Amino acid sequence: xxxxxxxxxxxxxxxxxxxxxxxxxxxxxxxxxxxxxxxxxxxxxxxxxxxxxxxxxxxxxxxxxxxxxxxxxxxxxxxxxxxxxxxxxxxxxxxxxxxxxxxxxxxxxxxxxxxxxxxxxxxxxxxxxxxxxxxxxxxxxxxxxxxxxxxxxxxxxxxxxxxxxxxxxxxxxxxxxxxxxxxxxxxxxxxxxxxxxxxxxxxxxxxxxxxxxxxxxxxxxxxxxxxx
Ligand code: DX5
Ligand code: ZN
Numbered sequence: 001x002x003x004x005x006x007x008x009x010x011x012x013x014x015x016x017x018x019x020x021x022x023x024x025x026x027x028x029x030x031x032x033x034x035x036x037x038x039x040x041x042x043x044x045x046x047x048x049x050x051x052x053x054x055x056x057x058x059x060x061x062x063x064x065x066x067x068x069x070x071x072x073x074x075x076x077x078x079x080x081x082x083x084x085x086x087x088x089x090x091x092x093x094x095x096x097x098x099x100x101x102x103x104x105x106x107x108x109x110x111x112x113x114x115x116x117x118x119x120x121x122x123x124x125x126x127x128x129x130x131x132x133x134x135x136x137x138x139x140x141x142x143x144x145x146x147x148x149x150x151x152x153x154x155x156x157x158x159x160x161x162x163x164x165x166x167x168x169x170x171x172x173x174x175x176x177x178x179x180x181x182x183x184x185x186x187x188x189x190x191x192x193x194x195x196x197x198x199x200x201x202x203x204x205x206x207x208x209x210x211x212x213x214x215x216x217x218x219x220x221x222x223x224x225x226x227x228x
Contacts, residue, residue: 004189004225005031006218007066007175009199011047011146014208018052019059025202028214029222032064032087034177034197036146042072042095043144050077050084057085064088066135068116068177068197070143071095074102082109090114090137090175093125103132114175118142119151123161130168136161138193141178146199150179155191162192182220189228196221 008030013021022033035053040046053065064087071077072095081089089106093115096102106113114135115125119142126136138161140154158176165172175195176188185196198221206213 003194005173005195006221007032007034007195007197008202009034009036009146009177009197010203011036012199012203014203015048019056019061021203022056022059022061025214025218026061026063028212029218030063030202030214032066032195033061034199035065035067035086036199037067037069037071037077037081038144039071042092043070045144050080053081053084053086066090066175066197068137069095070116073097075105078102078105078111079109082106082111086111088112088114088135090116090135092116092118092143093121094118099125100129100132103129107132114173116143116177117157119153123157123164126164130164130170130172133172135173135175135195136165137175137177137197139177140180140188143178147204148179150181150184154178155187158188158191158193182217182224185221186224186228189225 008025038045038047066088067086069091074091074096089111103113112134116137118139140150141148173195176193177197180198181201205217
């Protein structure tokens with residue numbers, strides 16, 4: 001795979017100047033914006049919703065926005081995110097009573113659909129819906145918080161998932177989320193991921209006063225990926 005995409009998670013950005021943070025990280029070469037939605041119900045944290053997605057679009061963000069919904073239920077909020085300008089909408093199977101319907105609903109609203117797998121969630125949820133997903137997101141931490149450590153078992157899951165996608169010959173992005181840094185990104189890519197979410201690994205680096213800090217960290221990640 002040569003089309004690696006880096007997706008900064010804005011969960012670790014400075015929310016008081018979110019538009020500027022997103023502009024800066026995209027100008028530094030990030031590809032897509034990872035947008036973590038937490039509902040204080042499916043996960044024990046509360047973050048941002050469709051209004052913030054819409055505000056980023058109005059601010060002028062044209063890059064893909066990858067909405068990672070850590071919410072339960074899923075379907076009620078899907079049309080709102082589509083209207084707010086989401087490109088991808090992904091959700092956890094545990095958040096939906098009817099996975100097939102939730103995936104279809106996302107596509108019916110003109111967005112790309114995806115399923116997200118917690119560390120203990122089996123890939124068998126994909127068995128009958130592989131043709132209905134545009135993205136598979138493997139969690140390498142338990143969802144809810146930024147800044148956690150990468151769980152090594154995610155590597156085997158990535159390899160299994162890569163094989164599943166390649167065997168089916170489908171165009172599905174394989175995304176990894178949690179504990180991704182410049183130090184481990186090459187190994188993660190070698191295991192089959194092509195889309196890399198990084199929150200603290202990007203926004204937590206360097207000094208606020210350094211205008212080039214995102215150039216530096218994204219440059220390091222690209223350099224490692226170029227050698228895979
Ligand atoms: C965790 C979120 C992640 C989080 C990753 O529930 O889904 O997207 O922001 O943060 P880091 O990269 O710091 O592990
Ligand atoms: Zn996420």
